[in-house]
Amino acid sequence: MVYSDVVMEHFTNPRNIGELKDADGVGDVGNPVCGDVMRISIKVNDGKIEDIAFKTLGCAAAIATSSITTEMAKGRSLEEAMDITKEEVAERLGGLPPQKMHCSNLAAEGLHKAIEDYRTKIGEGGAGA
Numbered sequence: 298m299v300y301s302d303v304v305m306e307h308f309t310n311p312r313n314i315g316e317l318k319d320a321d322g323v324g325d326v327g328n329p330v331c332g333d334v335m336r337i338s339i340k341v342n343d344g345k346i347e348d349i350a351f352k353t354l355g356c357a358a359a360i361a362t363s364s365i366t367t368e369m370a371k372g373r374s375l376e377e378a379m380d381i382t383k384e385e386v387a388e389r390l391g392g393l394p395p396q397k398m399h400c401s402n403l404a405a406e407g408l409h410k411a412i413e414d415y416r417t418k419i420g421e422g423g424a425g426a
Contacts, residue, residue: 300357301391307361312368315350322415324407328399333359337367337407341415346370346378351407358397362404365389375412381405 300308320338327334333355340348349371351363366386370378386401387393393401 298394298397300361300394303365303389303391304358304361304393307364307390308357311351311360311364313350313364313371314352316352317348317350320350320411322411322413322418324410324412324414326403326407326410328403331355331399333400333403335359335363335403335407337363337404337411339370339408339411339415341375345372345374347372349408349411351404355400355403356397358393358400359403361390362386362393362401363407366404366408370408375415379409379412381408 316336317338317340321341322339324337335351335353337349337351339346349367351367353360353363366381369381369389383401383405386405387398
């Protein structure tokens, strides 16, 4: 399996790794088939993702997609971050092998769940709010 240079860069030097204390929203996702597990936590200020962090247990693709997803979301409005798709994540990484595309699903899904968690906490409801 061959990964792009961008995937390898994000795998060996992940950005925004860790967990935010007092996070405004947290998204936990996992794939029982491959065993990848992710937690994405966000801090929101004035409708924008001010800070974001991730903890991922998984393969190189899972770590790379988590890292680049946090970079893509940081500074965006919640609406813009909800528009981040698995295809966009994979494209920003220079592509993923077909058998690893589920990893980009997890990263985007974890981000969306963190935003939905935040919206629920502040009383806006979940998806579609």
